[in-house]
Amino acid sequence: MLINSVDKPNFLLPRIIDLKDFTYASLLFSHIPEPNDYAFNVMIRGLTTTWQKYQLTIEFYYQMKSLYLMPNNFTYPFVFIACANLLELNHGRAAHSSVFKTGLDKDGHVSHSLITMYARCGELGFARKVFDEISERDLVSWNSMISGYCKMGCAGDAVQFFCEMRTDGFEPDERTLVTVLGACGDLGDLSLGKWVEGFVVENKLEMNTYVGSALIGMYGKCGDLSSARRVFDSMKKKDLITWNAMISGQVPLPQV
Template identity: 45%
Template structure:
């Protein structure tokens, strides 16, 4: 029985369950595909059912299957169960360590992710690009520059300083640690950049109040081959908002749809209200909300309320708070 190749985890699970109903015994590959679908769905209940099936089929010593179980539990926010499986797993591979490090990082357990990474290295297991892309965001969350430099050194020694995914993670990490100039140096050194690379650098500038630098970089991006996406526009709108660059932000919101055919999402509308509101243009912000083509979400009214509090506008603030109740 072949699992769904359409990338639809619901369909994959439907096929898997039909297969079991027909009495066909799944192979280890089928089990791994089903666990992957459960991971995508974040469905640990069905994942637990497959875990029991793994035990019944005597696949508990199959490292590849157990790695899939670790990933499924970690993605389903059951990282403690994943850790238990990992601890008892004989013959751990690099994939096992990667699954556990990523699992901790994705669940906000940054110290555990870093500790596992250090333990892995103490056992002379060489990290690959996947390991580093998993652990670097955890270090970014800790925002300790000394540790940022330590992992950067490891990247160079592992000869992964030309890997676009690893380098993008490093740019993001340095920016989050406040070392924006170092982030830009790495960004400029990169031979290849993805849209995410541009996004994290623009966002890094914006977060630290370098609005003009964010605008310059965004304009540079627009001249190149890599097209901005929805996240790029969210980053640049936020950067304009934090630095009071209202006209630029308004212009970018217009070109988002006009030049790039990108439909603004609720977060973009919220960013626009924040942009106008922070600048004290409260009537414009309220007018913007009333003219929205979709029903405003709570984040939009929240941005309006926040702006009214900053500028002590009780009347408009009252209208905004009524909508958030």
């Protein structure tokens, strides 16, 4: 049915991502006589998020431009994510230039992915510049910068940015908490780490494997092994990440 529908890309392409079969999806795309920007955007999204074929994401982006199709705010976030994962700063900067010329730098999704790209490529100054130019910041904006600082080993800047975020009236979500706990562990900042656990308890947030494992890791790095064990024992569900956090933190394991 899908092969017989190649002349109807609006019917076909939303199903390409669901296929999760890269070879078949590529074959289907190649049979579209004149792929439009929508067709390219669906493939670029699939290449980036479903198949993690980041080099092909960039190639499809340039192919799209060579056909005089206009990349838009559904294109650039995935291009920047691909550049971030490949550490392709030159391609990222070129795409940023195109974004600026078309005025898409004001789009939230584009800005967030730009921050991620620059941070992953070690250009925290450019990441901060993009952040500062966002007129209406949201939690994703803050998380992108905090995560960027942590990934580059700038735990102190990450914690400072977290404090600025709260001063600006934003409450952390799960992603923020996990990232900040990692920074606390790197800095040995036990007091802030304990505040995070208190925030989770006070706001009745789920102590899932991500937050719980991050807490265990933080307490382990800070040398508070009893608290790490307490968090471990309180978790209803444990996975490999949880056990690895216990082992890497040299926390005494329960006897089997």
